[in-house]
Amino acid sequence: MVGLLVCAGCASTEHAADTGAIEWGVCTQGVGTGPSAARVECGTLAVPLDPAKPQGRTITLAVARLRASERSDSTVVVNPGGPGASGVDYLLGAADRLAAQRFTTHSDVVTFDPRGVGASAPTVRCRTATELDAEREADSGDRSPQGIAAAEATNRGIARKCSTRTGDEFLGLVGTSQVVDDVDRLRAALGRSRIDFIGFSSGSKIALEYEQRYPDRLFRMVIDGAVDPAANPADTSVAQATSFQEVFDAFARDCTRTPGCALGADPAGALAQYQRLVRSLTRSPAPAGSGRTLDFQSAVDGTSMALYRTDLWPTLRSGLADLAAGRGGATLMSLADLLEGRGPGGTYDNSADAYLAIGCADGLRIADRAANDDLDRRLRAAAPYTDDGRGTGHAPLDPCAFWPPERVAVPRSGPGAAPSVPTPAPLIVAVTHDPATPYSVGEEIARRTHGTLITVDGYSHTAALEGNRCVDEAVDDYLLNLDGLNGPLAC
Known part of the structure; x- marks a missing residue:
């Protein structure tokens, strides 16, 4: 043994000079x-x-x-x-x-x-810090035909920025x-x-x-x-959304046992109370400090970040209490910033851009509108805490749908x-x-x-x-x- x-x-028989050192x-x-x-x-x-x-x-x-x-x-x-x-x-x-x-x-x-x-x-770089801040605070949840067209214009612009600032060849590799x-x-x-x-x-x-x-x-x-x-990417996304909802439900049960929980004292009503609280942000974003505002998507992003680790549950509980009491959304925004790779000084690491580019390069691209609409419906059903209540059965294509197609890599061992x-x-x-x-x-x-x-x-x-x-x-x-x-x- x-x-x-x-x-x-x-030791390998390969020479370092042949492989890099x-x-x-x-x-x-x-x-x-x-x-x-x-x-x-x-x-x-x-x-x-x-x-x-x-x-x-x-x-x-x-x-x-x-x-x-x-x-x-x-x-x-x-x-x-x-x-x-x-x-x-x-x-x-x-x-x-x-x-x-x-x-x-x-x-x-x-x-x-x-x-x-x-x-x-x-490195992969698509967006500046200013652009990322603006993108995160823009309303991307409008599912009217006009809202979908506006969201797709934004997503097309993101793909174009990635192409211009990183280069199509590298994006495909x-x-x-x-x-x-x-x-x-x-x-x-x-x-x-x-x-x-x-x-x-x-x-x-x-x-x-x-x-x-x-x-x-x-x-x-x-x-x-x-x-x-080997799994179907859409099925993987829905299974993940289901798991996030299960953990959200566990957080909600834990929260309702704590005095002052913004979700109330009844676990059966916690999801509905959460939805009422964060869906109000689609109409009136909350101040989040330093001239920033917390919208629905950032509130959900902050919630999702806290679901990764139970040691962040108290921070999420505090953030929801602040929102419910009219004290603003700074705490929830701090959780969303952690998810998006935004540092205290307002700079971003490149994790968000890299996450996007790697996903697109791996071929996770849905350009078929019927399939895209179906996925949106499935995701809302699987994770209702992420549903802003504005679904129409239609959804915008994401940035990967507008990725430079001639440079998209094909995995050697795919599904x-x-x-x-x-x-x-x-x-x-x-x-x-x-x-x-x-x-x-x-x-x-x-x-x-x-x-x-x-x-x-x-x-x-x-x-x-x-x-x-x-x-x-x-x-x-x-x-x-x-x-x-x-x-x-x-x-």
């Missing part, structure tokens, strides 16, 4: 002063702009590493999801938690900012398919013949597609918050692809009430891959490496023991 463990991270150094910002700070380093990796043209132009990926505390026998690559989240920021913020895991004794942990994201260059090739370039640059991979949320798509394309180069795989790459069974079988972590990645998807991925399922009873989006001792010990056992775990586990 020791021999196998060494082989899992043995990483020059590790001190991270310029974001490094804390915790006990693991000395083990953290950052660097960059050049990869082909178009993986299908390896001798062509290159782009740069930002990378970060937590070195193994003792001998480094293997590398665990982590993607925190998004899509469009910064892996470098994740590692810098989670270094001490990661260093507390037993598997980091003999495994390096490496993260990266996917192409177009964070500190990688170039930021999808999951290209990121998977980048991961393999990263593996080779790290000198590993095989890597382990932890994929959170949409990062699970990267892990699963990497396993399909490069099965001999991936050893162990942990998936937390599974996204099914309907028959996955192979990884060896060893993966570890799948699924939270019973995960708003963004339904528990049933984790069950399905575990069944399909013959993986070991860890069921986490709770309300949160993902659970691994966050301090849940049961889950974190299981991850350690899996990454340190080639035989994996002995059957499903409940945490």
Whole structure:
């Protein structure tokens, strides 16, 4: 078994000169002063702009590493999801938690900012901070023919800005398919013949597609918050909306047990009270400080942000109480800003633009009006807390419908692809009430891959490496023991 463990991270026969090299150094910002700070380093990796043209132009990926505390026998690559989240920021913020895991004794942990994201260059940039603020405060919920035409004009303009400011070629090369090739370039640059991979949320798509394309180069795989790459995108959206509503209902029940809850004291009437409260914003947005106003969509965005984590429920409860008492919408806006990547100074990271571009590049485009209208109806029914009550059975096409069609990437393994069974079988972590990645998807991925399922009873989006001792010990056992775990586990 020791021999196998060494082989899992043995040196690759590929030359760094053929795949790019990483020059590790001190991270310029974001490094804390915790006990693991000395083990953290950052660097960059050049990869082909178009993986299908390896001798062509290159782009740069930002990378970060937590070195193994003792001998480094293997590398665990982590993607925190998004899509469009910064892996470098994740590692810098989670270094001490990661260093507390037993598997980091003999495994390096490496993260990266996917192409177009964070500190990688170039980045996807579509809208300025001023434009994003204006777009968020504009009424996009009018479903009259005139309102739909106005919304589509805005969405067409967003696609045009992405095209002009980022470039059509790059926009067509930021999808999951290209990121998977980048991961393999990263593996080779790290000198590993095989890597382990932890994929959170949409990062699970990267892990699963990497396993399909490069099965001999991936050893162990942990998936937390599974996204099914073979599922119909519209069905995935409706299933996600259903899960968000279930978590909203749990929040509402919790709120009604608290004195002064703006949703009342009766759980049966909480949804209706919430709708009355936030739907009033379609007529009269609430002041949100610094000259900003909270409209219906921002109130829903703030609510949705709080549903990701139970530690944000008190903030949501306070924000709704402020709104009900006429104290304005600053608290709810702060939650919406967190979702949209807006900092305290009014600047935005590029996560919103990257999320849009990656989704469009992955082919999540609905240009058929009947299908688009049907999806709008299904989403309103699945998550009534997001319904502003103005539905007409018709909806505007979103920005992806106006994306440069000649540059939209086609995933190499799209819906309907028959996955192979990884060896060893993966570890799948699924939270019973995960708003963004339904528990049933984790069950399905575990069944399909013959993986070991860890069921986490709770309300949160993902659970691994966050301090849940049961889950974190299981991850350690899996990454340190080639035989994996002995059957499903409940945490």
